[in-house]
Amino acid sequence: MKTYKKIILSSAFGAGLLFSVTSCVNDLDTVPLASTETTSDKVFSENLDVYTSSLAKIYSGLAIGGNSGGEGDQDIAGVDGGSQASFLRGLWNLQELTSDEAHCCWGDAGVNDLNTMTWSSGNVFIKGLYYRFLYQVQLSNAFLRQTTDGELASRNVSDSDKAIIKQYRAEARFHRALAYYYLLDMFRNVPFVNEESAIGSYPSQESAQNIFNYIESELLAIESDMINPTVGFSSTEYGRATKAAVWTLLSRLYLNAEVYIKAPKYTEAITYCNKVINAGFKLEPVYANLFKADNYKSKEIIFPIRYEGADNQTWGGMTFIICSTVPSSMKGEINAQDAWQGNRAKISLVNTFKKEANSDKDSRMSMVRTDKTENQEIVNPSIYPGNGTPIVKYVNKNSDGTNPASNLVWVDFPLFRLGEVYLTYAEAVLRGGTGGSKAQAVQYINDLRLRAYNNDSSSAITADDLTLDFLLDEKGREFFFEAQRRTDLVRYNKFTGDNYIWTWKGNTQAGRSVESFLNIFPLPADEVGSNSNLTQNPGY
Known part of the structure; x- marks a missing residue:
């Protein structure tokens, strides 16, 4: 504890x-x-x-x-x-x-x-x-x-x-x-x-x-x-923002700079990825343990949002993420106080995994519970379970299978972790940043894949395999349901328009193209109404 x-x-x-x-x-x-x-x-x-x-x-x-x-x-x-x-x-x-x-x-x-x-x-x-x-x-x-x-x-x-x-x-x-x-x-x-x-x-x-x-x-x-980076749990530092959190946020900022300000800053992204990597963080050996009640022990997590049972009980936060994505039949199995199961995976997430020939060996895919649904397609969203696939990624149990002090949530949310930094490094290299190498990028991606495939060497990729499209899919497989996907799709120019269509995009089951102004959200109407200095974002 x-x-x-x-x-x-x-x-x-x-x-x-x-x-x-x-x-x-x-x-x-x-x-x-x-x-x-x-x-x-x-x-x-x-x-x-x-x-x-x-x-x-x-x-x-x-x-x-x-x-x-x-x-x-x-x-x-x-x-x-x-x-x-x-x-x-x-x-x-x-x-x-x-x-x-x-x-x-x-x-x-x-x-x-x-x-x-x-x-x-x-x-x-x-x-x-x-x-x-x-x-x-x-x-x-x-x-x-x-x-x-x-x-x-x-x-x-x-x-x-x-x-x-x-x-x-x-x-x-x-x-x-x-x-x-x-x-x-x-x-x-x-x-x-x-x-x-x-x-x-x-x-x-x-x-x-x-x-x-x-x-x-x-x-x-x-x-x-x-404060200097702390790798792994420290009773005095865990949960605090450190220099490594600053570096990780800078790497995110620079990776998306071309979207935000029309100026590429991929070299800068690599610089700050290297700072994080050289600070001593290590990939968690077992992927699933990143999302357990004792994930505070992990040497991969750079900056978590902490949850401590009754000390900060909420209907938002990790309670929401755990309870809203899990079938009611699994409530006891994951030690949750409830299971609302309203949030489902779209078929496109399932297909992101199935692009891999040996996806059944990917431990990450085991969290996408296609065995717990009648229909992987979301045909009638008002009927659940049965439409879409439940996700069992976050589990309120310790990595050794024991329960924490209660069934209130003890799982910390890894807002920043080393896996993201590896993927940022690789993408920044492919987009033309200097200060890194494609060979090193391949190694980082293979480190993630070997973990996912339980050290099966057949999961490794070559330099020819490492493309931007592959990276977007790998980011989806590594970070699904970790609150990053929209930003990634916008950066790849696949969030709006017709470059990528998924079910219910544009309010049709088959999906359709949508206008580019949706790449950003509107300022709230009451904020614009109360402050004459503000101009609403285009399209709204």
Whole structure:
């Protein structure tokens, strides 16, 4: 079982005491970015614990949507904290349901619009995730305002504590950069505020280029102040963002730069992949163990979103990912408190595996439970189980088969892991980046495949096999249901248009071409309505 350190998230930490974000627009229930922020100076003092708890509140925003169990006392008004304003649940929905991998068979308003790529600026799931990102920005800004040299001096904070708080500031800036990265990826031109912005004023909209430049500059600026990478479990460091998290986020940013700012930065992507790889991370020997309750032991995970049973229970996050993808008949087998089974794999995910002649030997394919469905095609989405394929990837049991302390979720979500860095390296090499080699890229891909095929050497590829199309398929096989697919398809120019058609794309069972404006999501209608500085994304 994991040990705790106060810096790591828990619903008890922060508890909403340090930051309050409220709307300055009376007729809106949801928190816009132009919000007033009140921080109690009386709460901050010379006591380091206050700053530790404050930073923990920022971390907790990745895992839960409120300040008490089951999403009570939620962070963002006007949307449900567990289903609509959850960082991980929202990220998963927008990255997976919109792609060729997942389909949600539930009838909740807005869900089918994601399945069929027919969303609008009023979609509640797009709105909820957008505001979650902005909430993370505001928490980070508030922390940074309260931890300046002047503020710390006025409270007589000791020099030793100031050094720790300097590190905390770097972590807060990382979280803000992470939020802006997802805003850039999903919305492109977005409103911008930092700790120097006037509180309560409506922010201006910045271009994708400016947001990209800001994320890059922030990550480069904080690198030296972040803690050194920790490989494997550490009771004091596990779950914290480290230099390796900064490098991994930079590699993602640079891999997608040609999409975001029309400027290729594949050489830079390779540079930061090499930094991560040289830090000592290792592939988890057994693929399935990356998604078990004791995955905190893994030397592959670079930056997780932590889940600790009752300490941060939620209807979003990993509870959602586990319970919504598993058949009810397997609830006990995976030690889940429930099994909702509404999220199914599309036939296109099954086919991504079946492109391999020996796919039946791929241990990753064993998680795609075609034996648990009557029809791999989603013919009638309202009927489930029976339409589409359930996925049993995340299992709330330890790698040795024992159960954790309860059937509440203990599985951490690997937001960054070494497998992604290997795939980024290979793709950046194929796209023309320098500082790497195709031979090394082949080796990294074969390392992933040998693991998947239980060291069967017949799974290895050659340099001739390593193409961009092959890599996209291999990324699908390695990272299915890990909330990355939409971004990958956009980068490959296969998300919209007719280069790649999958079932229910464009709201027909056979699938059809859709317009390119859908490559990015709309800004929420109420955000645009409340801030005259904002221009809606084209097409919406």
